[in-house]
Amino acid sequence: MKSLITFILATITLAACHDSRKLTPAPETIFDDNGLHVITSFHNDRTRTISVLYGNDKALAHASQEQFAHTPGVATRGVPTPGVATPGEVFKLVTWDLKQNPLWFGSNINGGLQTVETVTVSAGESGPAISYVLENPTQKNGKNAVSSNAERISFIFAQRASVFP
Numbered sequence: 001m002k003s004l005i006t007f008i009l010a011t012i013t014l015a016a017c018h019d020s021r022k023l024t025p026a027p028e029t030i031f032d033d034n035g036l037h038v039i040t041s042f043h044n045d046r047t048r049t050i051s052v053l054y055g056n057d058k059a060l061a062h063a064s065q066e067q068f069a070h071t072p073g074v075a076t077r078g079v080p081t082p083g084v085a086t087p088g089e090v091f092k093l094v095t096w097d098l099k100q101n102p103l104w105f106g107s108n109i110n111g112g113l114q115t116v117e118t119v120t121v122s123a124g125e126s127g128p129a130i131s132y133v134l135e136n137p138t139q140k141n142g143k144n145a146v147s148s149n150a151e152r153i154s155f156i157f158a159q160r161a162s163v164f165p
C-alpha cells in the first residue's frame with residue numbers, strides 16, 4: 001500500500017512538472033526576411049502599429065549615408081553617386097499590429113502582419129526605374145490609409161539606418 005501511494009505521488013509530481021503551455025508565435029505574425037538586413041524600426045501610437053524596414057546590402061549602404069537625401073536621381077554608370085538610388089536596391093517595409101505582451105505588464109509586441117511594402121530599384125533606359133508593390137494580407141480598410149505610391153516611396157527612401165553598437 002505504501003509503494004502504491006508513493007507511485008501515485010511520484011506520478012502526480014512528474015505530471016505537474018510538465019508545462020504544456022509553451023508559447024509559439026502565431027503564423028500570422030511571422031515575416032521571412034530572406035537574408036535582408038534590418039535598416040530601422042519605428043512604431044505609431046496613433047494607429048497602434050510597429051514597422052521594420054529591411055533592405056539588401058545596397059539599400060543598407062545607401063540608408064547609412066546620412067548627409068545626402070536618398071532620391072531616385074540619375075547615377076553615373078558604374079560609379080555610386082551619394083544620395084542617388086542605384087539599381088539592385090531592395091527595400092521592404094513590414095508593418096504589424098501592436099498588441100499587449102501577455103508575459104510583461106505594460107509592454108507591447110507585434111501582432112498580426114498588416115502590410116509588406118516592397119520598393120525595388122532596377123536599371124532603366126534613362127536612369128533607375130523604381131517599382132512599388134503593396135501586399136496587404138489583412139485587407140484592413142481605413143485603419144492605416146496608404147497614400148500615393150510616390151509618397152510611400154519617398155517615405156521609405158527618407159528612412160535613415162539605425163546605428164547599432
